[in-house]
Amino acid sequence: MTFSVKLSPVIVEQLNNLDEKSKKNIWEKIKLIEENPFHFKKIHSKLFRKVFRVRLNLQGKEMRLIYVVIEPNIIVACLLERSKNYRDLEKYLKKI
Numbered sequence: 001m002t003f004s005v006k007l008s009p010v011i012v013e014q015l016n017n018l019d020e021k022s023k024k025n026i027w028e029k030i031k032l033i034e035e036n037p038f039h040f041k042k043i044h045s046k047l048f049r050k051v052f053r054v055r056l057n058l059q060g061k062e063m064r065l066i067y068v069v070i071e072p073n074i075i076v077a078c079l080l081e082r083s084k085n086y087r088d089l090e091k092y093l094k095k096i
Contacts, residue, residue: 001071003034003037003073004073005030005034005073005075006076007076008075008076008077008078009095010077010092010095011076011077011079014078022058022059025056026056026058026065030076033052033054033067033076034074037052037067037069037074041053043066043089045068045090046090048068048070048096050068050069050070051067051093053065053080058079061082062081062083063079063080064080064081064082064086065078066079066080066089066092068093077092077093077095077096
């Protein structure tokens with residue numbers, strides 16, 4: 001099955017605030033997600049069943065790229081700092 005990747009307004013805003021090296025790293029991960037969206041670790045959410053995360057290290061910070069699979073779409077939701085323990089996850093998922 002082929003999936004199409006869509007970006008949420010939150011991730012677009014977050015990408016605009018990053019440097020080019022970080023953006024390139026994120027786009028490489030998005031290409032991997034597009035090939036096999038179920039490869040990365042699944043996380044729990046109250047709003048969606050198929051929520052996944054990708055581990056990233058951007059500018060020396062541990063980050064998580066969060067995405068939701070709603071077949072046939074993959075919606076890249078947001079970037080979360082690992083140090084905040086996913087506290088803002090549900091808030092960002094509501095904006096999808």
